[in-house]
């Protein structure tokens with residue numbers, strides 16, 4: 001019997017398997033990880049919608065969507081990925097991005113700070129315990145300060161500038177959710193206290209009431225999970241939106257945004273998040289979470305029921321599962 005040379009055998013086997021290899025494309029692997037995380041988490045109805053903002057309390061608690069947008073613009077999704085929800089604190093990294101883009105690193109170090117708080121997002125304690133700055137841009141005190149520091153010729157330009165910038169991250173224009181904005185503005189007692197404390201400490205760059213109004217608007221921007229994932233994918237892609245091709249943020253600032261997301265994106269649950277998912281990410285009490293895998297993709301989970309710290313329960317669990325399945329943690333050797 002003639003012996004088949006090993007190389008020929010290997011080539012023949014490869015040809016045989018080619019269609020299968022083609023089917024197991026990178027998209028198929030991502031879709032499989034997303035689907036299995038979705039199924040594993042779907043039945044989890046723990047936590048509850050944000051109660052302190054009536055419009056968020058009224059959102060459909062069952063909504064659940066997962067999306068991946070890759071740095072080459074591929075979109076992999078499952079569930080409620082086209083449903084608009086309020087971005088809330090998931091906007092904070094993008095306001096920070098605009099501040100960095102406008103004014104560079106020093107303003108963040110000198111006027112806001114970069115230290116994790118280990119405190120709830122809306123804590124007054126964090127800024128009223130003799131610290132020299134509002135701590136970091138991922139908690140309300142630092143995020144409100146970031147809004148006040150944005151440079152504009154006239155105060156009324158601050159909001160359109162910010163909304164336009166978010167749209168560039170998303171690759172399409174974004175809009176305000178009018179009912180959420182109204183509800184937030186009527187119920188934001190803690191943030192009113194915060195902005196006044198920031199003012200008496202001399203930390204704000206603009207007047208307290210117009211600053212708080214822009215912050216309320218930034219929280220009330222409508223995004224779909226897909227749009228939020230495009231925003232995250234722009235960070236993953238070193239500041240260039242993979243869908244529009246536009247450079248939105250200089251590459252030199254991207255790691256600064258991601259570092260702060262890693263350290264404080266989940267407030268007093270940030271340690272647990274880094275430990276279990278190993279990715280820079282930011283949550284919002286509207287139920288969205290955007291996680292960034294630098295150089296590769298963004299993963300968004302959306303579901304309105306929240307943990308005690310204000311982070312989407314299904315969103316966290318699903319992204320943790322995807323991160324483990326695809327070995328995405330930044331901290332893997």
Ligand code: GLN
Nearest residue numbers: 088089121219284285310
């Ligand atoms: N606008 C909300 C607030 O400041 C956002 C909070 C959040 O999403 N964690 O209360």
